[in-house]
Amino acid sequence: MSSNAPEPPSPTTSPDQYAPAPVKRQLRDMAGPPDTSNWSSSSPLASLALKVAQLPDGPINALCGASAGVASGIVTCPLDVIKTRLQAQGSFRPRKYTGPTRAVYKGLTGTARVIWREDGVRGLYRGLGPMLLGYIPTWAVYMSTYESTKEFLNQRMENKWLARTLASVAAGGCSTLVTNPIWVVKTRLMSQVSARASDDHRPPWHYKNTFDAFRKMYAKEGVASFYSGLSPALLGLTHVAIQFPLYEFLKMKFTGLEMGKTDANMENMHWFGIASATVLSKIVATSATYPHEVLRTRLQTQQRSLPTQSHDHVSFRGGQSGTEYQTRPPGTSSSDGMVNLPRYRGVVRTCAVILHEEGWRAFYNGMGTNMVRAVPAAVTTMMTFESLKMVHQKLKNEGRRLRDEE
Template structure:
């Protein structure tokens, strides 16, 4: 008799012989039960719902959140920049006194605002800024991503596709939100009642709603689209910034805007910050004068003579043959319609150049850099961070859906 009889099969290696329902099926059932319990948790439910959402609303939400965060962080710097850009636009055309600058640089302007208005002055216009950032970045980010996804398969030149997507997104967001930015600029350029007359604008608004109401009643619907042309010229800014940002981010991280590394648990913060800073500095340096033109046109009063109590229109404006000047606050002696100081891009450039010189086109540029770079970094990091969170939820939701099948 042979002593090498085969050993009996092990229960762990022969599931068909030894209680298959107890050994083999039970673990699978337990796993399914575990998955079912997991899929009913709040986070799992949220992940499943996020996975079902289209990318458009997600991009809009991430963009709006990024804009709000940026607005809160940089509002004081935006107020200072606006005061510097608007300085000189309220001076009476017949003013014979010495020309003096009330706002001088970042710290000097901040000191004047703090003395005259306190902390509230540094956050003047925050309401319309936040009100504007929500639709601006929501429209921009969703339109940019959708346009880029549409153009990429049809164009071999990715740089051109990104540029066209930037222009399309910028145009849509500008047309939708220009009225909000006009009100924001008006409020930010509004100075204290203690300021000298030559630096005081011809209006006073108590709140964002009050500004909308008074502008519509006294100046008409056209006032909300003041500065639209230079604002559209500002599309050159995003046409430089966002394609350059995507190019630099690809170089630094290997990912496009809004993309996250599925294998990484963290986001490439340094690469995003470096790409944002470099692209923002290049775009701002190349296109800054259009911001001064936009601010001058937005802060110019457009009161219609028929709606003014004594036919006053355009503080410091022009009237009559040869455009003889007159001090503000007086009506035209010959009954002629009082013409605005700034009319169109070329006329505005000519007036600023003649009255203040070429340096006026770069008023507040240093402050704008100090404001724009942190604003851009806050915006892009918030957007990229939220997109990473969305991607993680989306991946988890897809995994749960696959396990439940």
């Protein structure tokens, strides 16, 4: 081997991790006395470090993931509202309408102007409550499941890429099943427009807040409404199956470290490498799997209803009485006794309906806005996660050092 060969990446743990205690002390003495000015045995930091050193990695990964998700949700909520409006556009028009589709929302800035004019700042933050409520369990379940599954599979298979892919699918499936009801409510609230909006683009519901949405959906549409769009949501597992293995591959190329790992020098976080890996992996995953998000939004924003014996105003939208709502909800009976079926039924039929009524471009409604939203959200998420993992690793190492000294 050439003497000029580059040095291998810095290890994620200290080189004396598995050495006997006397050897550890000797290595620490050779490296010089550690900076213990803030880590005296009686200080709060020392107590915290000792407690952190005793905690398993699972709850820590869950906490770091939840915190990262909340941070990205607060930063990108307005862009998520704009994306949802663009994705849902065209799904509320009357079924008998045969004229050309009138687009109210046009692009990122055009949609933002419409929302600002009709709803103000509150309109840009519709659905923030369920978004934050959803990010906590979503990323807590995802990160803890992903890390534990990956560690389990790495011990049993040599193909690391396959292990990461399987771990990402398993983690995504668990988090989707747990949090789908919250995301349905978030999508409903974000697609809700003000009283000044056009009737053709008014959804058939009105919710005051998150808990009001849960209550009304359960009372009028049943438990099944909370799992609307579950099939395309599960199709979305292809997104994380691309994003996270690619992120880890790129991070290894750029920094020599896996996700959630830091080198011996805690001050060096490789920010540029982490950001670059996040941006590239998110762009590739989003571009490859975006249509499933439109399918999910259409199914989530379609109101469900049990059949009734009314023959008035049979149409796919409705569910509210009053002069401003001139149609009936899906599932109601027509005058000849035939049930009025929902417009969107299943993934395949929903694809066919959108393609027939709006063309293939509808599958990419809001994609530009989604890119502008998804990339900063991903960067915020991964930067926060990696930073918190660095803090955890530092506390864990100090806790172990203090425990060895005792």
